[in-house]
Amino acid sequence: MRFACPSNFAHNYLLASLITSDTWLGITDMYKEGKLRCLAGTTLEETFFLSGPQNTYKRDSDADFAVMRYSPGSREHGRWEMQGCSLLQLLHFPLRLSERLYRRT
Numbered sequence: 001m002r003f004a005c006p007s008n009f010a011h012n013y014l015l016a017s018l019i020t021s022d023t024w025l026g027i028t029d030m031y032k033e034g035k036l037r038c039l040a041g042t043t044l045e046e047t048f049f050l051s052g053p054q055n056t057y058k059r060d061s062d063a064d065f066a067v068m069r070y071s072p073g074s075r076e077h078g079r080w081e082m083q084g085c086s087l088l089q090l091l092h093f094p095l096r097l098s099e100r101l102y103r104r105t
Contacts, residue, residue, distance in 0.1 A: 002026070005038035007045045012068075016078030019070050025080065027066035036066075050079045 003026025006012035015023075026039040036044055050069065062084030071077040 003039055005040065005042070005044075006048070006068075007038070007042070009046060009048075012046075012048050012078060015068060019068060021070045023068045023070065024085070025066040025068055027080070028064050029082070030064035048078065048080050050076060050081050 003024060004011075004015050005026040006015050015025075027036055027044070028039060029036050031037065036047065038044065063082035065083060065085050066080045067083050069076045069079050069081065
């Protein structure tokens, strides 16, 4: 299972064009609060958060994973926010970017 980790504008734009609902990304700060990394361990060139606080979950310390917002036609579409989740949620709602990209070519 792979999670998308858009690290630049072009990649984020492509992902935003593929999603059909809010989508978990492979981006977390669970290892060190406020320090974002891809689940694969790489760092990010850019981030695409909604304006305002990154952590929007019940308690800031629980918001460890990035979600790409699905809101076509609005400024929020394709933007990220941090949310809390369980491992079960992550395993149930992955964006399988590689499968979608291969189908398009």
